[in-house]
Amino acid sequence: xxxxxxxxxxxxxxxxxxxxxxxxxxxxxxxxxxxxxxxxxxxxxxxxxxxxxxxxxxxxxxxxxxxxxxxxxxxxxxxxxxxxxxxxxxxxxxxxxxxxxxxxxxxxxxxxxxxxxxxxxxxxxxxxxxxxxxxxxxxxxxxxxxxxxxxxxxxxxxxxxxxxxxxxxxxxxxxxxxxxxxxxxxxxxxxxxxxxxxxxxx
Numbered sequence: 001x002x003x004x005x006x007x008x009x010x011x012x013x014x015x016x017x018x019x020x021x022x023x024x025x026x027x028x029x030x031x032x033x034x035x036x037x038x039x040x041x042x043x044x045x046x047x048x049x050x051x052x053x054x055x056x057x058x059x060x061x062x063x064x065x066x067x068x069x070x071x072x073x074x075x076x077x078x079x080x081x082x083x084x085x086x087x088x089x090x091x092x093x094x095x096x097x098x099x100x101x102x103x104x105x106x107x108x109x110x111x112x113x114x115x116x117x118x119x120x121x122x123x124x125x126x127x128x129x130x131x132x133x134x135x136x137x138x139x140x141x142x143x144x145x146x147x148x149x150x151x152x153x154x155x156x157x158x159x160x161x162x163x164x165x166x167x168x169x170x171x172x173x174x175x176x177x178x179x180x181x182x183x184x185x186x187x188x189x190x191x192x193x194x195x196x197x198x199x200x201x202x
Contacts, residue, residue, distance in 0.1 A: 001020060001025070001028060001038070001040045002037075002038060002039050002040065003028060003029075003032040003037065003038040004037050005032060005035060005036065005037050006037070007035055007036055007037045007086075008086055008087040008088065009035075009036050009037065009086060009087065009088040009089075009090070009198075010036060010037040010038070010039055010082050010085075010086045010088070010089055010090070011031050011036045011037070011038055011039075011090045011091070011092050012039045012040070012041070012075065012078055012079065012082065012089065012090070012091045012092070013027055013028050013031070013038060013039070013040040013092050013093075013097075014040075014041070014043065014075065014091065014092065014093035014094065014096075014097025014098070014100050014101055015040070015042075015043065015044075015049075015094060015097050016094045016095040016096060016097060017044070017050070017055070017058040017059050017061075017062045017095065017096055018049045018050045018051070018052065018054075018058050019042065019043075019044045019046060019048070019049030019050060019058075020040060020042055020049055021049040021050075021174070022174050023094075023172040023173065023174050023175070024040060024094070026173070027092070027094075028040050031092075036090075037086070039078060039082065041074060041075065041078060043062075043066060043071045043074065043075075043096075043097075043100075044058075044061060044062060044065075044066060045065075045066065046061075052174070052175065052176075062096060068096070068099060068100060068103065068121070071096070071100050072100050072103045072104070075091070075100055075101075075104060076104065076107065076110070079091070079104060079107075079110050079111060080110070083110070088112045088113075088197075088198070089110075089111055089112055090111065090112055090113045090114065090115065090194065090197075091104050091111050091113075091114045091115070092114075092115045092116075092190075093114070093115070093116050093117070093119065094116075094117045094118065094171075094172075095117070095118055095119065095120065095168070095169075096119075096121065097116075097119075098115075098116030098117050098118060098119025098122065098136070099116070099119045099120075099121040099122050099124075099125065101114040101115065101116045101119070102114065102116055102119055102122045102125060102128060102130075102134075102136070103125060103128065105128060105130040105131060105132055105134050106128045106129060106130065106131060107131065108131055110131075110132070111132045112132060112133070112197060113132055113133040113134070113135070113193065113194065113197045114130075114132060114133075114134050114135070115134075115135045115136075115137075115190055115193065116134075116135070116136045116137065117137050117171055117186065118137070118138055118139055118142075118168045118169070118170075118171075119136065119138075120142055120144060120145060120168065122136070122150070122154070123145055123150050126153065129157070130157050130158075130159055133159070133160075133193070133196075133197050134157070134159035134160065134161075135159070135160040135161075135162075135189065135190065135193040136154065136159060136160070136161045136162070137161075137162050137163075137164060137171075137186050137189060137190075138150070138151060138161075138162070138163045138164070139163070139164060139165075139166045139167050139168055139169075139170050139177075139182070140163055140164070140165050140166065140167075141166065141167045141168075142167070142168055143168075147163060148163070151163055160189070160193060162186075162189060164179075164182040164185055164186055165179060165181065165182050166179035166182045167179075170182040170183060170186075171183045171186050171187075
């Protein structure tokens with residue numbers, strides 16, 4: 001889905017394994033209301049998103065039928081096209097979308113900033129060297145890896161990185177892991193990050 005406001009800035013929103021669901025639509029609407037143009041690609045190539053109780057099916061579909069390499073190439077092409085039209089191009093991703101956004105940060109002069117919420121698979125791409133401003137937001141609790149260890153490693157780069165109370169999905173009002181406090185705090189972090197980039201760039 002795309003939302004056009006004839007802005008000079010665009011946010012490419014990257015969904016989780018579930019696809020473009022209610023949460024992602026809300027995110028797109030929020031930033032559209034703030035004046036940004038929105039590009040939200042359907043990375044899972046399905047007409048309907050998965051439900052949250054289809055987590056395993058959604059994960060296997062993405063890993064086995066799409067994969068990070070193909071998704072990254074798709075997003076990279078979107079960024080290249082967007083750079084021809086917009087002064088500022090940002091990438092905002094959730095979960096697998098955050099990992100894809102992280103991969104985009106390694107490309108020279110592509111993004112003006114990337115934002116990643118709970119990008120757990122970033123741990124598989126530790127050789128990335130960010131070449132643009134980066135904001136990463138992690139939950140305090142992850143079942144599959146040690147958050148603190150990953151965050152401590154990533155701090156070697158000059159990036160903004162935060163750990164907020166809660167579990168994977170804390171910023172999704174439709175998730176059982178939704179945490180109002182962390183949702184609001186992360187929203188402030190993202191708004192301040194975007195304002196800072198715009199201030200430095202202008």
